[in-house]
Amino acid sequence: MRSTKLLFITSEFPPQPGGIGNHAHNVAKYLNAHNFEVTILTDTRSKTGEVEKVFDAFQPYAVHRTRRKSPIFLTYLTRLQNSFKVLKKNDLVLVSGKFPLWLGGLLSLFTSKGIFAVVHGSELGTENTFTHWCLGRFEKIIAVSNYTMSLLPVPLQKKCTVIPNGFEIDADAVEEKDIPSALRLITVGNVSERKGQQNVIKALPQLLKKFHECIYNIVGISTEKEKLIQLAKDLNVSEAIVFHGKVSEEKKIDLLRQSTVFVMLSQPTKAGAVEGFGIAILEANALGVPAIGSINCGIEDAIAHNVSGRLVDPKNPGEITEAVTEILLNYSAYSKNAVAWSKNFTWDTVIKKYLTVLTG
Secondary structure, three states, rough: OOOOOOOOOOOOOOOOOOOOOHHHHHHHHHHHOOOEEEEEEEOOOOOOOOOHHHHHOOOOOEEEEEEEOOHHHHHHHHHHHHHHHHOOOOEEEEEEHHHHHHHHHOOOOOOOOOOEEEEEHHHHOOOHHHHHHHHOOOOEEEEEEEHHHHHHOOHOOOOOOOOOEEEEOOOHHHHOOOOOOOOOEEEEOOOOOOHHHHHHHHHHHHHHHHEEEOOEEEEEEOOOHHHHHHHHHOOOHHHHEEEEHHHHHOHHHHHOOOOOOEEEEEOOOOOOOOOOOOOOHHHHHHOOOOEEEEOHHHHHHHEEEEEEEEOOOOOOOOHHHHHHHHHHHHHHHHHHHHHHHHHHHHHHHHHHHHHHHOOO
């Protein structure tokens, strides 16, 4: 049977960090294993491009990259030119990220090939008539959470399917945890306002009153670390916080194994950035670590409330403390449920939903 040739245009891609890039890599890899011939079109982010060349050489799909130029409009022009060149050789187009959405809208004026979009959240956080026009040109829209879909105008929601982000973890790593002897909190993600590490720190004074042995591990690129260091000093909780920065996958798994509760108290930013899903939560769940996350964002799809963890107001320390207490009182059940819940989000399961949309 002839394979389906898919052009996947994405704003982010490994080996550079980013949730959109990690998502694109796994969609491409798993589609490639299901009779799709995938071609990735993305950017070169490093100065020399060598790290991308090494990564691309080991992938089962083709990768075409555009080197960023100055002024930036030259980059946009080159992206457009490259898109038209590669488009001719493909049957379908999938776009992910703000600029790829716009690029897909322009391509739709010149081709009858099916164009599909993945929306994550932040690209929809502010009113953007052009983005909505582009989305209206596409055959179907895939939203990574029900919250993300709710950001779309109602007419666009009618052509939208919710498919959560997937995750991949070594099957041997999956485990249920014993009742912990001390409280170890962890957040994995870019240290930024959107990820909400500051909300955890603001809850630490109350948590430390109840749980004297409490450590908060912060893992991820330290974008706004200095602000958090000052906040911790102001609240006199510095000794309870460890900044790890960006770590290897092995180190991340090790830190998750040592953790009691995964915490992601995300909040929207003034610039319109929002949390579309929260895949790191499921990675923790697969290791038997229950999670506490924010209401009113995509995390609501990543946590089964009162089952795999708890959903809270991220700015309410009392509610956060209550959630931690509830989980610890019923830790064995929460840990077991977290492992079971995570199995709904493995890429083996999630990719079947993509196949239904792309081939339906």
